[in-house]
Amino acid sequence: MRISIDSARCMGHGRCYAVAPDLLSDDEQGFVAQSGQTFDVPDHLHGQAREAADACPESAISLGESTTADA
Numbered sequence: 001m002r003i004s005i006d007s008a009r010c011m012g013h014g015r016c017y018a019v020a021p022d023l024l025s026d027d028e029q030g031f032v033a034q035s036g037q038t039f040d041v042p043d044h045l046h047g048q049a050r051e052a053a054d055a056c057p058e059s060a061i062s063l064g065e066s067t068t069a070d071a
């Protein structure tokens with residue numbers, strides 16, 4: 001699984017890293033520190049990734065298939 005965070009949509013509500021503390025973190029302004037990034041989610045954090053995507057009121061977080069076979 002891959003997670004993408006759209007920096008143009010992220011408004012810094014902070015819900016994503018509250019429900020996915022092992023996957024996401026906050027920056028000094030309260031925005032998700034991984035804003036603008038796309039990266040693979042480790043298997044054991046897929047649940048947190050789904051919760052983060054569901055929790056974001058701006059729909060800034062999207063999930064997709066990983067491009068690597070083992071993730």
Ligand code: SF4
Pocket residue numbers: 005009010011012013014015016017030031032055056057058059060061
């Ligand atoms: S919940 Fe959404 S809007 Fe809020 S910090 Fe996370 S990505 Fe940004």
